Amino acid sequence: MSGANPRAVVVDDSHFMRTLLSDMLEDGGLTVVDTAANGAEAVAAVRDHGPDVVTMDLQMPEVDGLEAVERIMAERPTPILMLSAHTADGADVTFEALEKGAVDFFTKPGGEVSTRMSGKEEQLVRKVKAVAEADVGGGRSGPTTVSGTTTGASDDGGVATADREFGEGGTVVIASSTGGPTVVEGVVGSLPRDADLRVLVVQHMPDAFTSRFADRLDAASEYDVSEATGGDRIGGGEVLVAPGGKHLVVAGAGGGRLRTRLTEDPPEHGVRPAADVTMRSAADAVDESLVGVVLTGMGADGAAGVQAIHDAGGRVIAQDEASSAVFGMPKRAIERGCVDDVLAAGEIPGGILDAVKLEVNP
Incomplete structure (x- = not known):
């Protein structure tokens, strides 16, 4: 600049x-x-x-x-x-x-x-x-495609699954802000349905937009995607998007399902929904495989949340600087020392599958 x-x-x-x-x-x-x-x-x-x-x-x-x-x-x-x-x-x-x-x-x-x-x-x-401050010269515009060497990619852009066997899926919480919608779309759209993941998405945007965002994710993904309405229960193969203006809280977990609720508690980091709220509650409630992902965005939301996930024994992934439009949120998470993998946007879907230990036959 x-x-x-x-x-x-x-x-x-x-x-x-x-x-x-x-x-x-x-x-x-x-x-x-x-x-x-x-x-x-x-x-x-x-x-x-x-x-x-x-x-x-x-x-x-x-x-x-x-x-x-x-x-x-x-x-x-x-x-x-x-x-x-x-x-x-x-x-x-x-x-x-x-x-x-x-x-x-x-x-x-x-x-x-x-x-x-x-x-x-x-x-x-x-x-x-x-x-x-955003970097728009490195080819980051447009939907993310998967091309990471960790897992390889299928012909339709998703993560290659021919040599994989999938066990019981885990829970993934994704935090995203500035520059994030197309990255989230690429990540969620590349997750194989057979992985049977439960995915919570916290994208900073107002309430008139989050329902449309959920619709777009649903169209781009093998998963069933919806905007949270309060009291939702989701199982494997389902994605829940936090609505604008409300925090998404994991109220309980069991039998392969998550129970959620919405609150209008004060904003954190000046935003509501805040990923820290969702991640902290997931760290408290989820006993199975849990992965926190921090994508591009300004500010510090998600850093304390992934710290809680790390402290609870979960795995943490942050988007790298080169593929981030704004490296604020991933950087703050990395500075805490709790991030297990720093990956380019296109490598994150494969990183998620590795983190929940779904690859039985590497």
Whole structure:
């Protein structure tokens, strides 16, 4: 990143929003080098100024945000934060933008925008600065594929299973934040159904998005994926996604199933759901094979959680720096000294299978 203050381009078809966002970012220590009213202007601004980060509206005339992301990532890869409506439709198109290479998204509030956006200024500035640090030049954009040498890959992109026998599955808890949705999709989508794992996913995102995220994982995976609703019980071959705005707690385990509940306890690390909550409760409740996975993201969520899993005898995997969009969460976990394996995104599914000791005939 160039200099101490990240250099930003603000893209929105509303002059009012461009001014409001620019003022917020400038007040937060960023330098806004240009603004753009549509996607075509955004592509030109990135080409002319080479910013560290772009905030990108989705719905714009002429060239919309999706096409602009695609063109920017093809011409001059730059970290992009999408500004999305807090709606189901907004969620769908936002996930498309992430597939095309955007790093993360920030939801615009409804109602009186000026008042409600002002209340989110600190959160917005923090997220823009985190996205500005993202590495988008190493081919990390787009869904993760499995190519690790530990396990090999099948023709359809999943982990090769021809030489494996699977016993009773274990429990996997995945923590993910900035840059994580496509990585989670790649990891969950590559786990073989025969492994019979119970998987809990904590991805930092708001409530209008987690149900759509669960739907996407379900479509991409051999596992049955759903958003937690409270009181869920899951067994092998099932994935539960923590809903936005609530913590997911493992309330008990037995007979090959997990019993969960949802709470509205205070946020941890400024987020709810927090992976630390889910991981600590899993470490307390699960006596069988347990694996904690910390993926890309800003902040420290997951570090204390995987420490609890490690202390309970479980295994811990962290995504490596080279494949992480933002190396904050994995780095904090690694610094605790409780991580067993540091793996590239594409090696994590195989690492999970090794960690739960499912490989009988290596």
